[in-house]
Amino acid sequence: MLLRIQWITFGLLCLCVHANSQTTSADSLAKKAPAAAVKPASSPKWYDKLSLRGYAQFRYNRLFETNPDLRCEQCDRSIGSGQTFSFRRARLIFSGDVHERVFAYIQFDYSADASSTSKHFLQVRDAYFDLALDKKKEYRLRIGQSKVPFGFENLQSSSNRLPFDRADALNSAAANERDFGVFFMYAPQKKREFYKNFTSEALKSSGDYGIFAFGLYNGQTANRPEQNDNLHAVARLSYPFKIGKQVIEPGIQAYSGKFTLLSTTKGVKTNEDLTYIDRRVAASVVLYQQPFGILAEYNIGESPSFDPQSDSIRVQKLNGGFITASYRTKLGKGFINPYARYQVYDGAKKHEVDARKYEMNELEIGVEWLPLKNMEFTVAYVISNRKYWDYATDYAEKGNFLRIQVQANY
Numbered sequence: 001m002l003l004r005i006q007w008i009t010f011g012l013l014c015l016c017v018h019a020n021s022q023t024t025s026a027d028s029l030a031k032k033a034p035a036a037a038v039k040p041a042s043s044p045k046w047y048d049k050l051s052l053r054g055y056a057q058f059r060y061n062r063l064f065e066t067n068p069d070l071r072c073e074q075c076d077r078s079i080g081s082g083q084t085f086s087f088r089r090a091r092l093i094f095s096g097d098v099h100e101r102v103f104a105y106i107q108f109d110y111s112a113d114a115s116s117t118s119k120h121f122l123q124v125r126d127a128y129f130d131l132a133l134d135k136k137k138e139y140r141l142r143i144g145q146s147k148v149p150f151g152f153e154n155l156q157s158s159s160n161r162l163p164f165d166r167a168d169a170l171n172s173a174a175a176n177e178r179d180f181g182v183f184f185m186y187a188p189q190k191k192r193e194f195y196k197n198f199t200s201e202a203l204k205s206s207g208d209y210g211i212f213a214f215g216l217y218n219g220q221t222a223n224r225p226e227q228n229d230n231l232h233a234v235a236r237l238s239y240p241f242k243i244g245k246q247v248i249e250p251g252i253q254a255y256s257g258k259f260t261l262l263s264t265t266k267g268v269k270t271n272e273d274l275t276y277i278d279r280r281v282a283a284s285v286v287l288y289q290q291p292f293g294i295l296a297e298y299n300i301g302e303s304p305s306f307d308p309q310s311d312s313i314r315v316q317k318l319n320g321g322f323i324t325a326s327y328r329t330k331l332g333k334g335f336i337n338p339y340a341r342y343q344v345y346d347g348a349k350k351h352e353v354d355a356r357k358y359e360m361n362e363l364e365i366g367v368e369w370l371p372l373k374n375m376e377f378t379v380a381y382v383i384s385n386r387k388y389w390d391y392a393t394d395y396a397e398k399g400n401f402l403r404i405q406v407q408a409n410y
Contacts, residue, residue: 046098046099047098049096049097049098050094050095050096050098050104051094051095051096052092052093052094053093053095053409053410054090054091054092054093054409054410055089055090055091055159055407055408055409055410056087056089056090056091056111056407056408056410057087057088057089057090057158057159057405057406057407058085058086058087058088058405058406058407058408059076059078059085059086059087059088059164059403059404059405059406060084060085060086060403060404061076061078061079061083061401061403061404062079062083062084062401063401063402063403063404064381064400064401064402065399065400065401065402066399066400066401067397067398067399067400068080068081069081069397069399070384070386070397070398070399070401071386071397072165072384072386073352074165074168074171074172074175074349074351074352075164075165075166075168076088076164076165077113079401087111087120088111088158088164088405089109089111089158089159090109090110090111090120091107091108091109091110091125091159092107092108092110093105093106093107093108094106094107098129100132101131101132101137102129102130102131102132103129103130103132104128104129105126105127105128105129105130105146106124106126106127107124107125107126107127108122108123108124108125109122109123109124109125110122110123123223124145124223125145125176125178125222126144126145126146126147126178127144127145128142128143128144128145128146129142129143129144130142130185131143136189137189137192138186138187138188138189138192139184139185139186140184140185140186140210141182141183141184141185142182142183142184142185142215143182143183144180145178145179145180145222145223146178146181146183147177147178147209148173148174148177148178148179148181148215148217148232148234148255149183149185149209149210149213149215149234149236149253150170150173150174150234150236150253150254150255150280150282151170151171151173151253151282151284151297151299152206152238152249152251152284152286152295152297153166153167153170153171153206153295153297153322154166154170154171154173154174154177155177155206155207155209156204156205156206156207157207159407159409160199160202160204160205161204162204162324162326162337162339162341162366162368162378163324163339163341163364163366163380164364164366164378164380164403164405167297167320167321167322167341167343167345168320168343168345168349168358168360168362169297169298169299169319169320169321169322169343169344169345169347170282170297170299170320170321170322172318172345172347172348172349172350172351172358173255173280173299174221174222175221175222175351176221176222176223177222178221178222179217179218179219179220179221179222179232180217180218180222180226181215181216181217181218181231181232182215182216182217183213183214183215183217183234184213184214184215185209185210185212185213186210186211186212186213187208187210187211187212188211191211191240192208194240194247195207195208195240196208198247198288202335202370203288203289203290203328204288204289204293204295204326205288206238206286209236209238210236211237211238211239211240212235212236212237212238213234213235213236214233214234214235214236215233215234215235216231216232216233216234217231217232217234218231218232219231219232219257219258219259219278220259220260220262221351224262227260227262227274227275228258228260228273228275230257230258230275231257232255232256232257232258232278233255233256233257234253234254234255235253235254235255236251236252236253237251237252237253238250238251238252238253238284239251240286240288245290246287246288246290247287247288247290248285248286248287248288249284249285249286249288250283250284250285250286251283251284251285251286252281252282252283252284253281253282253284254279254280254281254282255279255280256278256279257278257279258275258276258277258278259275259276259278259303259304259350260273260274260275260276261274261275261276261304261313261350261354261355262351263352263353263354264313264353264354264391265353265354265390265391265392267311267391268306268311268312268313268354268390268391269310269311269312269313270312270313271313276303276304276313276314276315276350276355277302277303277304277315278301278302278303278304278350279301279302279303280299280300280301280302280303280318281299281300281301282297282298282299282300282321283297283298283299284296284297285297289326289327289328289337290328291327291328291329292325292326292327292328293324293325293326293327293328294323294324294325294326295323295324295326296321296322296323296324297321297322298319298320298321298322299318299319299320299321300317300318300319301317301318301319301347302315302316302317302318303315303316303318303347303348303350303355304316304348304350304355305318305347305348305350305355305357306348306354306355306356306357306389306390306391307357308357308389308394311391313354313355316347316348316357317347318345318346318347318348319345319346319347320343320344320345320346320347321343321344321345322341322342322343322344323341323342323343324339324340324341325339325340325341326338326339326340327339331369331371332371333371333372334369334370334371334372335369335370336367336368336369336370337367337368337369337370338366338367338368339365339366339367339368340363340364340365340366341363341364342361342362342363342364343360343361343362344360344361345358345359345360345361346358346359349388352390353390354390354391356388356389356390356393357388357389357390358386358387358388359387359388360384360385360386360387360388361384361385362382362383362384362385362386363382363383363384364380364381364382364383365380365381366378366379366380366381366403367379367380373409374408374409374410375406375407375408375409376405376406376407376409377404377405377406377407378403378404378405378407379402379403379404379405380402380403381400381401381402381403382400382401382402382403383400384398384399384400385397385398386398
């Protein structure tokens, strides 16, 4: 029995020695073996380069209102009777360089109206990509639905503009400022840096649409199908330069094409194919707020227009423009921007029923306060005189009202 226990003990000792020798051998091999190569970090995916941002504008337009029948279909439809609080705009923007030469931009509006009784639908505003034709990205092609390069105020983001709405005269060129097409843009690297810096400093820039732009687009405006076989052509030249500490940017732009009427009243006389000449030329002058600023634009042209004398729609001349004066000064940690804009327009709005004929003039006096980067408050008093004619309507209203807007930037 004792002998058996001794053999078992001896066997366990042998196993321990063997196991220890195996561990020692493994450790020595591990020390001699080269370290395993570190796995390189994976390069970022294209979707990692996308950013998400946006803004929302909350409005009330009816303080001290003198005429509830005064309204404006083109600008803010919550002006006038039956309206209270509203979202004027509510945007979500996805953008980023998905390739060293490809920039993508998609903007949604979740305040869009599907009808007069259905609000806050999600709608595409912009959906395009910029293809850089050189390493410096001075030459670009913009392909998709985007703003038509016509006018300075039209190109300004509504989150950046001082007046509540764009002026009728140039904004009537393209509803929502946008259309589907292909645009070539050129700007030297220094000018692109200028546009980038002025936008980031909230100096009411138009953004970077190049110092020269040329393009072809459908002409029926954003989110609407093309109605004819003709394309619109547009060209814009705009060049910012310094005089002392001030920056001035003059510009000239023009477009030409054929527009097919979208909505007509039964009984109105029209061309057989509802298609008419549509062309304009405009001049712009900008003095950037440092601290005093001026923006002035004027356009002339011809487009389809309702003629109340003959109850017909025919090509007629148009003209109109605006001037905005402003002043930018620091207030605490933020800024305050008092401004005044006067605008006039004598011409048609081709997008509205029967290509309504308009005569209007309006004065807007307001102040924008930016106490925080993510919050803005604007108050403005409007003195307006608007007339228009279509087959069923002879409208003429004057009125004054106070407007309030709260804008959140996110």
